[in-house]
Amino acid sequence: MRNKNFKPYYAVIFTSTQNKTIEGYQEMAEKMETLAKQQDGFLSMDSAKNDIGITVSYWESLDAIKNWKQQSEHLQAQLKGKQDWYSWYNVKICKIEREYEFNS
């Protein structure tokens, strides 16, 4: 899909490595996905994990990203993530300028 009327939107690329013990992580990840989807301006989310985890969430605006970052239950999850689950993570805020797609 190439769209002449393409409207820029935003992505958060969350790349991480986890500690060996990640008790409670999966439940929290699912809860955060559910909550993120309820946020204003949320568009979609993709995740995959092997040695490294990559989660990319897509948002209508930078404000929507900021609001999600500051959402109260998400703040608690972020704290827990730093304390218990992640050995490292990197968060990149990006503006999507164009895209194209293939379907077989």
Added chain:
Amino acid sequence: MRNKNFKPYYAVIFTSTQNKTIEGYQEMAEKMETLAKQQDGFLSMDSAKNDIGITVSYWESLDAIKNWKQQSEHLQAQLKGKQDWYSWYNVKICKIEREYEFNS
């Protein structure tokens, strides 16, 4: 890391689903990673795959991305990918506007 002298750079977010038979895919993926790293303007690359595959590559400029897209062996790989390996893929070109990082 927050860096006041942050210099914007670019990402290609490649999200895909594969066909069941992907003979030759792994060798090609490794070859393309090796070649991408040799391109001018290449910065880094992260990949993970479960139901969905996500590969994010980072580049110094849009020109660097364009040059890689048109690299001759990469063009062959793209063709093969459409013919044989991918049932769907989406490519997003993004400008990274800021980032931060956590180390435990």
